[in-house]
Amino acid sequence: MLRWLTNYRREWLAGDLSAGVIVALMLLPQGMAYAIVAGLPPVTGLYASILPPIVYALFGSSMVQSVGPMAITSLMTGTALAALTAPGSALSVVLAGQMALIAGATLFLSGVFRLGFLAGFLSRPVMSGFTTGAALVITGGQIEPLLGGPLVAIHPPSAIIGLSSLLALWLAKQFLVRGLRALGLSARLADMLTKLAPVLVLVIATAVAALGLAQARVRVVGDIPSGMPTMALTLSAEHWRPLLVPALLIAFMIFLSSQSAAQSLAQKRGERIISNRELLGLGAANLASALSGAFPVTGSISRSAVNYAAGANTPVAGVISACLIVLVLWVPTTWVSLLPLPALAATIILAVLGMIDFTTLRDAWRYDRSDAGALLATIAGVLLLGVEEGVVLGVVLSLATLIWRTSRPHIAVIGKIPGSEHFRNVERHHVETLPEVLMLRIDADLFFGNVDAVTDHLENLLKARAAEGLATHHVVLVMSAVSLIDTTGLYALTEINRSLEAQRVKLHLTEVKGPVMDRLQRSELLSRQLSGQVFLSTAQAFRSLGEGASQEN
């Protein structure tokens, strides 16, 4: 921790400085815009950009992560607050801080208890579906501010500013990189300058609005209190309960969003992201956000990528950004107050449209239809049920596809390849079998999700043998592919053993892996109940049961 600070090299400073400046210029409009998405006063977005990145630097493990306001978490904050209070009210600011507090504490404690594995609750296609759905919801919510009113009653001056800002931003995105490269700039520099187009567009829009359209009643950002946020935490005792579930869901999405941003950049830099350190960093950043009158924050994929591309070497870049935001708040902020909301809506729309991702859908559609189905259902869930419901649905769908895939494990009836010690599937190879012995290889872990299928399959096999007139006196389960038997799996084995015993069939186990065996030895199944034996190898079981059979004959 903080090794980057004690080992700081002077030559890193140039990169950190340029990245810090560029990210600060991105953060200014983004911070205010995402505060609006969260239904909060614009200045809170700037507050969310000061302490959180500094505190993240102390605990997090990514060198180039830009922590601050982010589209999805702001949308989730806004949705949760809308159910409890009016947007922009004093209470909404209190509740936003309280959400950041709960989310931050949850993340921090998850880091302490090393719960980073929980990121594995969401598959990548489902995450992509959630992001796309959230981007569509945010875009839908910005159409009214963009046009200055609902579609049936747009406000022409606002619509002109909004739509021309949107057009300018779109043109910049499409052509500016190419234009700048034609002027001889490097690809990286051209790309970075393009990211600053929103600031430029907003400055022009503000100038136009301030000069020409002052009487046209275009809505503007309004007064921004000058100076630093007050370091204080106001809480609303009656709102702990209604905020709990939304805050937990936000904590989950904070971790997942940040994790995917951090990981892709760390891979490029040859560094490692330690999930549990990330949890600490994000938790501390959100606690800091709660203290500074702001709202839930996370690592932003788009800003972090710019930070990396602009040459950031260490979290010093983030600290520099934060200092610049502080400077902006200390100089008179009148110019910010004149920023027209339609132009800000245009920057939001163009930013989140970039989050819409059809590549993953195409890949999943080709590769695995159930993943593609989960992705589409998550988009539909976010749009039709809501954002929080979308997160829950996404988790359910990720796990449902997992449970579904693992619910019917492959089980092979095996026999011995003549003249060898190898055992193979009887359906694919010419193998020897013993007359009254059924040998099965279970190609999966035995856990609560598939024990019914395994029990069923075994019963069917026994019935099929009986129907063919084959007696069965021994069932041998080959456990070479089983690395886990949970308690439900143990119960299933116990019941299989009991039911076979009632039919006078002995159950044997072979090739049980070390850790699985250690555990089984603590159960009554092995110590008392098992009707047959535990063999070390399948070959040994085959030999022993074969000899037994020939003696009986």
Next chain:
Amino acid sequence: MLRWLTNYRREWLAGDLSAGVIVALMLLPQGMAYAIVAGLPPVTGLYASILPPIVYALFGSSMVQSVGPMAITSLMTGTALAALTAPGSALSVVLAGQMALIAGATLFLSGVFRLGFLAGFLSRPVMSGFTTGAALVITGGQIEPLLGGPLVAIHPPSAIIGLSSLLALWLAKQFLVRGLRALGLSARLADMLTKLAPVLVLVIATAVAALGLAQARVRVVGDIPSGMPTMALTLSAEHWRPLLVPALLIAFMIFLSSQSAAQSLAQKRGERIISNRELLGLGAANLASALSGAFPVTGSISRSAVNYAAGANTPVAGVISACLIVLVLWVPTTWVSLLPLPALAATIILAVLGMIDFTTLRDAWRYDRSDAGALLATIAGVLLLGVEEGVVLGVVLSLATLIWRTSRPHIAVIGKIPGSEHFRNVERHHVETLPEVLMLRIDADLFFGNVDAVTDHLENLLKARAAEGLATHHVVLVMSAVSLIDTTGLYALTEINRSLEAQRVKLHLTEVKGPVMDRLQRSELLSRQLSGQVFLSTAQAFRSLGEGASQEN
């Protein structure tokens, strides 16, 4: 379907008849008691015992399942209704029917779409924890009716009836079986008669209350409308939304409770339970319950076991029970109206105390601490957060233990056993390795829950080799234990390939299973990106890369 009816044999009738009578005698007090637990008029519990078992008989797959009111689903119904209306109100009856409608439709459609695998969302320890927690909640809720008032202000006549009923029931449970057997009855008969103790106790308590304590104001069941329920469905349009989530959770628990009851009995009878047929049967039964002015129903473990023990052969037993309940409703029901509530509370308490299960906790504690932890956390969740929250928590904990266990798969660095074609873990065997080749066997499926760990592990291995001064030019992934690569896994492999290529390391795959290969061939990873080769066997990879190395040298 209905094969049991077309093939019905006369000799089955005796068993079905005796089981039908005994189960009806159990259903009478249970039906009213569980209606009270659900916060509904007692008669609705009798309505829930008529049509649902008959309709289940048409669709379900179990021969001996007793479908009707059950403790856990009644508790869940009561909890959901309590948030919306006063217990026993006219609206509560409407909403209970609406819950049964939503739950029934969900179950039926889940059956049509073959979603029976969803039972695999809850592990057995967690289910045990949920049942224990629910039993404690129900017991807690019955203490006030048992004593005729809160603990600080008990109503002595009520408490006398309640506590003496409880004592009588407890004594019957402890000693009646033994007593009856001493009188020469068979174990089965003694056991069955013991199950009728509640009816006997209630009859005595009713007589005592009616004769001696009429002036003592002991609360009684009250007027039971005579005759059949009206077949009609009143709905409340504004309550669809608040009922949705509770009804979905109840549907899930209906399926799980019924499934475990049906499965253990089917195993004893050598029959099979088809999950998707069970879903249809339970769905239809709940739709029928909605139509008959009742509430969500499911298969009861305790009644089904009695039904089986009393000799039930087919669902005809359930139909006979239903007819007997109809008879009871057609004769004058004055005697039922005098049934004292404290005695009914005693039967509830004794019934649900039997659901408290510490055996599973003990087994899980010995065998797998994480399962035991999930069980305890689920009990705590039901008690502290609530019943619905307990179900959700249980699902989350089941899946969390699964994700946690699979999140760090075993990955072995392997080498060739000299003079053979076998490859084994370098740490456990003396094996040959190639100087610039890292061979890994992944002992798990590659899915969203473990891809980060796999990527991390590989990076660490490469760093460790670099630290020892070993160059790596080839990484070979041995996929013999991988039966599944989901879309997230495919992305991880693609990123591993890209990151290795950036370090000038080639990625090769060997022993990819057929179905996994079919899928990979549809991806760009195999068709275009893979830097290395796909070998059929590890031995072939070893030979080919070994030759390549010696040529290079």
